[in-house]
Amino acid sequence: MTMKFKAGETVSEDMSLLISILLRYPEAGSVRYVPQSNAINFIFLFTNEEDIQESILEKLPLALDVYHRLEERKMRLCQVEIQREEGIGKLSITRDVESITQGEVGLIVEMVKGELGTNILCDEMELPEEEMVYQEEMIGHMLDTMRNVEIDKNVIALREEGKVLLFKV
Numbered sequence: 001m002t003m004k005f006k007a008g009e010t011v012s013e014d015m016s017l018l019i020s021i022l023l024r025y026p027e028a029g030s031v032r033y034v035p036q037s038n039a040i041n042f043i044f045l046f047t048n049e050e051d052i053q054e055s056i057l058e059k060l061p062l063a064l065d066v067y068h069r070l071e072e073r074k075m076r077l078c079q080v081e082i083q084r085e086e087g088i089g090k091l092s093i094t095r096d097v098e099s100i101t102q103g104e105v106g107l108i109v110e111m112v113k114g115e116l117g118t119n120i121l122c123d124e125m126e127l128p129e130e131e132m133v134y135q136e137e138m139i140g141h142m143l144d145t146m147r148n149v150e151i152d153k154n155v156i157a158l159r160e161e162g163k164v165l166l167f168k169v
Contacts, residue, residue, distance in 0.1 A: 018157035024135035030158035102140035
């Protein structure tokens, strides 16, 4: 399926990937493609309470390393950072496009949900099961496509009041 902007212009594969990730995983606040490192950056927002452990900074890279060993793949880039400001925390996860898979995206989101629990800030949006499966297939297909194409634009998709907004930056 080809996505189109309201004006009729076709949405590129990289932009479609970011849109599909936000549609499938409402827990992600934004997703950005970073051309300088050929990476995808996921941002998760959460209420900044003292009891939220920063153990995810250690757990997530270890889990992804095990995942990649099982898949017989190597990660080039895996950065996990937490920033805290008044009342809101921001979890940033950056992964290289060459080795990330749709299954890994699902693992990342599930681990974040497990660590942040009800403190994660997300839209209450529920996709039908068929649509979730379709978006997962699209994510896998677009990741495969992006591995073989050089992309030189910095693109960010974010969620605002139930809508997915896309920006070239």
